[in-house]
Amino acid sequence: xxxxxxxxxxxxxxxxxxxxxxxxxxxxxxxxxxGVSLRLQPGEVLGLVGESGCxxxxxxxxxxxxxxxxSGALLxxxxxxxxxxKSNRKQFHQKVQMVFQDPYGSLNPQHTIEEIVTRPLIYQxxxxxxxxxxxxxxxALNDAExxxxxxxxxxxxxxxxxxxxxxxxxxxxxxxxxxxxxxxEPISMLDVSIKWSIVRLLKRxxxxxxIGLIYITHDLSSVPAICDKLAIMYLGRVVESGLCDDxxxxxxxxxxxxxxxxxPNPNPDVKRGRPNISGAIPNASNIPTGCRFHPRCxxxxxxxxxxxPAERHRGYHRAECHFAFDVKIERTKRA
Amino acid sequence: xxxxxxxxxxxxxxxxxxxxxxxxxxxxxxxAVLGPIAAPYGPTERVYDAAxxxxxxxxxxxxxxxxxxxxxxxxxxxxxxxxxxxxTIGLLTALGTVVIGVNVGLLAGYLGGAVDSFLMRLTDxxxxxxxxxxxxxxxxxxxxxxxxxxxxxxxVMWRSTARIVRAEVLSLRERQFxxxxxxxxxxxxxxxxxxxxxxxxxxxxxxxxxxxxxxxITEASIGFLxxxxxxxxxxxxIIYDAYASQMMYRAPWWVxxxxxxxxxxxxxxxxxxxxxxxxxxxxxKQAG
Amino acid sequence: MRRFLVKRLWHAALTLFVMITxxxxxxxxxxxxxxxxxxxxxxxxxxxxxxxxxFGLDQxxxxxYFIYLKNLTVFDFGVSFHTLRPVAGEIGxxxxxxxxxxxxxxxxxxxxxxxxxxxxxxxRGSKAEGLLVLLATALQSxxxxxxxxxAILFFSLKxxxxxxxxxxxxxxxxxATWQMYFSLDFLHHLALPFxxxxxxxxxxxFLLMRSTMLSTIGEDxxxxxRMKGVPENKILYHHAMRNSLxxxxxxxxxxxxWAVAGSVVIETVFSWPGLGLLMVEAVGRSDYPVxxxxxxxxxxxxxxxxxxxxxxxxxxxxRISYK
Numbered sequence: 028x029x030x031x032x033x034x035x036x037x038x039x040x041x042x043x044x045x046x047x048x049x050x051x052x053x054x055x056x057x058x059x060x061x062g063v064s065l066r067l068q069p070g071e072v073l074g075l076v077g078e079s080g081c082x083x084x085x086x087x088x089x090x091x092x093x094x095x096x097x098s099g100a101l102l103x104x105x106x107x108x109x110x111x112x113k114s115n116r117k118q119f120h121q122k123v124q125m126v127f128q129d130p131y132g133s134l135n136p137q138h139t140i141e142e143i144v145t146r147p148l149i150y151q152x153x154x155x156x157x158x159x160x161x162x163x164x165x166x167a168l169n170d171a172e173x174x175x176x177x178x179x180x181x182x183x184x185x186x187x188x189x190x191x192x193x194x195x196x197x198x199x200x201x202x203x204x205x206x207x208x209x210x211x212e213p214i215s216m217l218d219v220s221i222k223w224s225i226v227r228l229l230k231r232x233x234x235x236x237x238i239g240l241i242y243i244t245h246d247l248s249s250v251p252a253i254c255d256k257l258a259i260m261y262l263g264r265v266v267e268s269g270l271c272d273d274x275x276x277x278x279x280x281x282x283x284x285x286x287x288x289x290x291p292n293p294n295p296d297v298k299r300g301r302p303n304i305s306g307a308i309p310n311a312s313n314i315p316t317g318c319r320f321h322p323r324c325x326x327x328x329x330x331x332x333x334x335x336p337a338e339r340h341r342g343y344h345r346a347e348c349h350f351a352f353d354v355k356i357e358r359t360k361r362a
Numbered sequence: 363x364x365x366x367x368x369x370x371x372x373x374x375x376x377x378x379x380x381x382x383x384x385x386x387x388x389x390x391x392x393x394a395v396l397g398p399i400a401a402p403y404g405p406t407e408r409v410y411d412a413a414x415x416x417x418x419x420x421x422x423x424x425x426x427x428x429x430x431x432x433x434x435x436x437x438x439x440x441x442x443x444x445x446x447x448x449x450t451i452g453l454l455t456a457l458g459t460v461v462i463g464v465n466v467g468l469l470a471g472y473l474g475g476a477v478d479s480f481l482m483r484l485t486d487x488x489x490x491x492x493x494x495x496x497x498x499x500x501x502x503x504x505x506x507x508x509x510x511x512x513x514x515x516x517x518v519m520w521r522s523t524a525r526i527v528r529a530e531v532l533s534l535r536e537r538q539f540x541x542x543x544x545x546x547x548x549x550x551x552x553x554x555x556x557x558x559x560x561x562x563x564x565x566x567x568x569x570x571x572x573x574x575x576x577x578x579i580t581e582a583s584i585g586f587l588x589x590x591x592x593x594x595x596x597x598x599x600i601i602y603d604a605y606a607s608q609m610m611y612r613a614p615w616w617v618x619x620x621x622x623x624x625x626x627x628x629x630x631x632x633x634x635x636x637x638x639x640x641x642x643x644x645x646x647k648q649a650g
Numbered sequence: 651m652r653r654f655l656v657k658r659l660w661h662a663a664l665t666l667f668v669m670i671t672x673x674x675x676x677x678x679x680x681x682x683x684x685x686x687x688x689x690x691x692x693x694x695x696x697x698x699x700x701x702x703x704x705f706g707l708d709q710x711x712x713x714x715y716f717i718y719l720k721n722l723t724v725f726d727f728g729v730s731f732h733t734l735r736p737v738a739g740e741i742g743x744x745x746x747x748x749x750x751x752x753x754x755x756x757x758x759x760x761x762x763x764x765x766x767x768x769x770x771x772x773x774r775g776s777k778a779e780g781l782l783v784l785l786a787t788a789l790q791s792x793x794x795x796x797x798x799x800x801a802i803l804f805f806s807l808k809x810x811x812x813x814x815x816x817x818x819x820x821x822x823x824x825x826a827t828w829q830m831y832f833s834l835d836f837l838h839h840l841a842l843p844f845x846x847x848x849x850x851x852x853x854x855x856f857l858l859m860r861s862t863m864l865s866t867i868g869e870d871x872x873x874x875x876r877m878k879g880v881p882e883n884k885i886l887y888h889h890a891m892r893n894s895l896x897x898x899x900x901x902x903x904x905x906x907x908w909a910v911a912g913s914v915v916i917e918t919v920f921s922w923p924g925l926g927l928l929m930v931e932a933v934g935r936s937d938y939p940v941x942x943x944x945x946x947x948x949x950x951x952x953x954x955x956x957x958x959x960x961x962x963x964x965x966x967x968x969r970i971s972y973k
Contacts, residue, residue, distance in 0.1 A: 091545045120547035133538040137366075137560035146556070147546035196542070203546065483664065490665045490953040492911030495929055495945050502933045502941075503676060575791065582793045583915050587930055601796055605919075610799060611807040621796035628791030629784075 028105070029207060029239040030067040030090075035099035036060055036263075037085050041312070057312045059085040061263035062099070067256075069206065070237040072230070074254035074271065076244055076286065080308050082263040083243050087211045090241065091125040092116070103207070117151055124200035126229075128212040130192035134184040140195055141180040144168060147203050163202055171198035172228055190221035197228065207239040208232075214249060226253050247290040251275060259283045262319045263311060267351075269344035279344070279351045281324050318349065326350065366563040373641045380637030383630035390627045394449040397442035405443035405595035408434040419613045429615035431600075432607045440595050441619055447596040448578055448627070451508060455515045455577035460569045462520035464562060467527025472535055472554050482528070488521040494583060501589045508591050511584060515577055523569040527562050534558050564642040571635030575628045582624055597624050655961070662957045669949050670722070674715055677938050727943035732935050737943045741928070745947050747817055748917070748924030750831060752909050755844045756902075759851035764898055766852075767859025768891045772882075774864060783857070790853035794912065798846045798919035805842055812842040815921035843920040847909075854905060855898055862894040869893075900963040907955025910948055 037060040060082045067073050077083050088094045089101070092112050101108040103123070111119040127133035134143055144164040148155055155163070161180075168176035171194040184192055193213060200208055210229060214222040230253045233240045242253055250257065251271060258268040259282065267280040278284045285304045304323045309315060315322050321331035330349060339351040346352070374380035403409060409417045409430055416434040420426055428437035470481035500514045534540070535558065543557045584590050585598025586605065597620035604616045693701070702708045706717060721728065727737035770779045789797075806814045813819070817839055823830045830836055866872065867890055875885045914926030921927065925944045932940035 088541075093541055093544060117547040120545055123545070125542070125545045127538050127542060129538050133542045135539045135543075135557055135560070137563070146543065146548070149556075150543070150546050150548040150552050199542070199546070483661070486661060486956075487665045487668050490662070490907075490949065490956055491669065492945070492948045492952050493908070494911055494914050495926070495948050498914065498930065498933055499673070499676070499941060499945060502936075579791070579793055583795065586793065586795045587914065587918060588934070598793070601793070601799070605795075605799060611803055614803060617796070617799055617803070621793065621800070624796070625788055625792045629788045632787050632791055 028066060029069045029071075029103070030065065030241075031100075031102040031105075032063060032065040032090075033100040033102070035063045035086070035089065035101060036097050037082075037089060037094065038097045055312045058263050058314060059311055060089065060096070061314070063260070063263070063265050065258060065265070065268075067207070067239045067241065069239050070233060071256060072233055072240045072242055072254045074242045074244065074250045074257045075260060076247060076250065076257060077260035078245055078308050080311065081260045082311065083260050084211060086260075087125065087209050087241070087243055090207075090209050091123050092119055121151055121203045122205055123207045123209065124203060124205040126193070126196050126200050126208060126210040126213045129216055130189050130196055131184075131216075133196055134192055136184055138183075139180065140168070140182050140184070140187075143184070143195060144198050144202055147199060151203065164198075167198040167202040168195070170201050170232065171195070172224075173198060188221075189217050190225065193217060193221075193225055194228070197225075197232075201232070204236075205238065207241070209241045209243070211243045212245065213242075215244070215246065222249065223252070229253060247286055259286065262308060262314055264319065264347065266320065266348070267344075267346040269342075273342075273344045277344075280320075280346045280348045281326050282320050283346075285325075318347075320348075366560070366567065370567050370638055374634050374637045376641070377637045379633045383633035383637070386626060386630035387634060390445060390630070391449065393442060393445040395446075397445045401436075401439040401442040403436040403439040405440055406435060407439070409436055410434070419609060419616075421613075422615050428619050429613060431603065431613070431616050432609050437600070437616055437619060440600050441597070441623060443595050444597040444600060444620065445623070447508065447591075447594050448581060448598075448624070451512055451515075451581045451596075452574045452578040455512050455519065455581075456570045456573035458512065458516040459519040459573040459577075460523050460566050462516065463523025463569060464527050464559070464566050466520060466524040468531055468554050468558060468562065470524070471528040471531025472550070472558060478528075481524070485521050485524050485528075488518055489525075491518055493518055494580065494587075497580070497584065498587060498589055501584065506589055506591055508594060511581060511591065515580055519573055519576065523566070523573070526565055526569065530562050530565055531558055534561055564638075568635055568639045568642070571631055571638070575631040575635070578624060578628050578631070582620075597621075658957055658960055662953050665953050666946075666949060669953075670719075670946060671715075673942055673945060674718055677942065678711060678714075722946075727946075728939035730932075730937055730940050732932070732937040732940070737939050741925070741940075741943050741947060744923060744925045744928045744944070746831075747922065748910060748913050748926060751840065751843055751917070751922055751924060752847070752906070752913055755847040756851055756906050756909050759848045760855045760898070760902055760905075762848070763852045763855030764859045764891075764895070767856040768863050768886065768894065770856075771860045771863030771867060772886050772890075774867075779860075783860070786853040786856050789849060790857075792850070793915075794846065794850045795915045795919045797850060798843065798916060801842055801846050802919070813839050815839075815919075817923055843916055843922055847916055851905075851909060854901075858901065859894060859898055862897050863890060866890050866894045896963075900959050903955040903958035903962065905955075907952035910951040910955070913948075 036058070039057040039059060041055040041057060063082075063086060065073065065075075075083050075086065085094070089096050092108065095109055095112065103111065103119075108119065138146070141161065141164055144167055145160045148160055148163060164180070165176040168174075168179060173179055173191065173194045179187070179191075179195075184195070187195065196213075208229075213229070214225050217225065226249055229240060229242070232238060240253075242250075244250065254271045256269065257271045257274045258265045259274070259280065260266070261282050267274065267278065267283045274283060275287070278287055282304070304325060306323050309319075309322065315332075317333045318324070318327075318331045318336050321327045324331065328349070334349070336347050336349045336351075338345055338347050340346070341352050344352075371384065374384050409426070411417050417426070417430045418434050419432055420430040422429045426436050426438065428441065430436055431440075466481050466485065470478040470485075496518060497511075497514045500517070501510060504510045504514070535553075540553060540557055543553055548557065581590070581596065582598030582601065585596055586602045588602060588606070590596060590599045590602065600620040601617060604610045604613070610617045699708065706714060709717065718728070725738055727741065729735065730737050730740075733740075766782070770776075770782055773779055802814055805811045818830055818833065818835050819839075822835055823833075872885060872890055875889050880889070910925075913924055914930055916922070917924045917927040918930055925948055929941055929944040929948070932938070932944065
């Protein structure tokens with residue numbers, strides 16, 4: 028198992044500080060990630076889907092070691108990441124890399140492409156010579172389909188297009204030959220024409236090199252093209268997970284159904300029900316009682332407001348809903 | 363870093379005012395280097411005429427382009443000798459000022475917390491410090507030579523660069539490329555000096571030009587108040603000598619040239635700084 | 651708001667305290683014995699000891715420090731090594747002299763700079779603008795003392811319009827009284843340093859106002875006002891200038907503080923008996939109680955200026971609220 032996340036949580040406390048000593052302010056607890064479990068094998072792509080504010084970016088930051096979890100276990104190749112980060116940060120970062128959402132903000136504007144791609148090797152203090160550094164940078168750029176790589180080495184980020192920049196970001200992640208890549212909305216800021224080539228590139232890299240990829244997105248339309256497995260997040264929890272195909276064919280959580288209905292489908296023959304959910308995602312400092320989705324759920328029952336739903340599953344397909352895999356409800360909804 | 367530095371000149375060269383000031387500045391620099399060679403007399407050499415009399419307060423003539431002083435020194439030669447201390451003191455002070463200021467700003471902005479509070483309190487204290495009076499007191503206690511003058515000015519002048527750089531670092535450290543560097547294993551040192559520092563270099567360069575302008579004027583003021591290095595002839599000390607001799611009304615040629623030289627040099631520095639600043643960062647306000 | 655005020659006041663107090671302490675120890679720990687002038691090493695040891703006791707120099711250093719702090723709270727700045735009289739007696743007068751020179755000229759220069767700066771931004775690209783920017787920069791690059799000397803050379807010595815220096819004609823006011831400041835003789839003496847200071851201080855507000863105005867003029871609401879048919883003059887003074895005043899207003903007290911610090915130079919040229927000149931003279935005589943006291947008062951003015959600038963920023967900018 029490349030990655031095994033068990034009941035991971037990240038809570039922030041606001042308003043804690045000097046004034047709090049006198050009980051003047053009321054500290055607020057924000058439960059950004061609130062008990063998430065995920066598993067990933069090498070060569071697999073796990074899609075992590077949710078609206079903004081659902082905690083997927085926080086989860087990504089924890090996975091790459093930018094933040095430490097408040098509780099839960101995070102095993103990477105069977106080792107606890109929290110321990111790894113404390114004892115050997117550099118080595119951990121060598122194995123887990125991240126591709127960021129914003130190809131403009133994630134490249135240092137004062138560095139050339141060569142510097143950007145070689146910096147990880149320098150920071151890792153691998154003791155490579157200048158020529159070796161350059162070779163590795165060229166290889167990584169070639170792998171990211173920046174060809175011919177030599178032509179880009181002396182350019183600055185502002186001289187490149189959005190798609191090219193994202194390829195540089197991918198090259199920077201690849202240069203350390205990681206085992207896991209976390210891609211946080213890697214295509215959301217790119218032009219439509221480029222999106223698919225980046226998705227294909229990621230898919231190819233995963234399969235060729237047997238890397239694990241966590242693909243984070245709020246947009247379901249790119250998911251079938253790349254993901255093997257899917258986890259739908261809502262307010263800090265995974266509400267439905269399973270194989271990509273299963274979820275697309277038989278989504279059982281009302282939230283997943285709503286997301287699927289909201290995403291455009293090129294096939295006009297496919298007809299889906301339109302569960303209407305209204306309102307916005309609640310604040311993570313004020314999570315609803317019972318099922319956290321019940322205030323917006325079209326199928327909510329009295330029970331939903333009081334009881335937290337247990338996980339139900341059918342094979343690998345899991346969902347956190349009192350009525351998951353309940354045939355009767357599915358029928359009423361479709362009618 | 364070298365890249366930003368070279369970039370400075372190409373940006374300055376782009377504008378009309380920048381071009382002229384760069385040329386003027388280059389002329390001053392070459393005066394500083396070559397001046398002492400070209401000078402017909404030594405800086406404190408007394409000039410005697412054919413009859414063996416000291417040539418006191420002679421008006422400008424073919425022999426003495428800018429006349430002579432009360433003690434019979436050739437003003438033109440003194441001007442040529444005086445360029446070097448003005449620029450050496452100015453450049454070294456500006457460099458030191460910016461090195462201190464940038465480091466304080468980087469550390470305060472990046473590390474935050476107690477380090478930031480401490481360094482910013484310190485900066486505030488220095489910002490409240492009366493500049494010239496402090497330097498005079500310091501010089502009166504440490505003795506006056508080129509090095510104490512440079513150190514005394516450096517000790518105070520880093521304050522404005524530190525503030526500007528810190529404000530910039532505060533926004534830079536939240537940028538995604540910093541998180542990206544961290545996920546590739548960069549240490550705090552790497553992030554401060556290899557990721558953030560190149561991005562504050564433009565501010566450092568603007569700081570250098572304004573500090574240079576300020577240092578040249580301050581060095582002259584120190585000289586005028588009588589706290590300059592007594593063994594060095596600088597433009598400021600020529601004015602001081604003229605003032606102290608009480609003879610300036612009889613010899614305007616003695617007082618006017620050094621002041622004009624300072625004015626031209628500092629004006630060119632200001633214009634270079636502004637030409638660069640307008641391109642690199644339209645947001646920073648011109649500092650006095 | 652109140653919390654912000656308390657915080658700022660506390661910072662200002664801390665700054666002053668650190669400066670006082672720093673000054674005190676600087677004088678006693680740096681090389682060079684400042685007491686050498688008053689207690690000559692040639693004196694008999696007994697006489698030396700007696701003098702030391704008179705100035706409180708026989709106490710241990712930390713004791714001297716506490717006595718110094720305690721005396722400061724009642725405005726006792728010690729006894730001058732030079733005149734052997736209490737420093738406090740003279741220094742108040744000197745501060746007033748500095749303020750009457752610096753304050754009016756600074757405020758005048760500021761208004762003038764703001765008005766001309768705004769107008770020149772409005773006429774950007776014109777010959778007059780380019781010339782004034784060059785002139786202002788050149789003035790800013792000129793050492794003030796040199797400017798002062800040229801003024802003396804021309805207006806006093808050549809044209810004989812103004813006196814060469816000092817605050818009043820010698821012997822006219824044997825005792826410094828408040829009436830002195832209202833006499834024509836005083837104004838006559840003030841004129842030249844006033845003009846020189848205005849010429850020098852004009853540059854900063856002029857250049858600042860011009861650059862702020864240039865960015866304000868590009869804003870949409872100026873275009874809108876134009877489209878509505880508001881007369882150009884009104885746009886300039888009501889719409890554009892009002893919005894550009896903020897950085898100017900907030901820097902005024904700070905620049906004022908700096909001007910007070912820079913007054914050493916201008917007072918020296920014009921032999922103006924202010925704090926700056928007092929300090930320079932005292933440094934020359936190694937009269938360190940006077941140096942400390944005058945430095946402290948100059949510092950109070952600079953720190954006070956910065957404090958005011960901070961507070962004004964909040965009052966003037968509606969976008970900022972103190973929390």
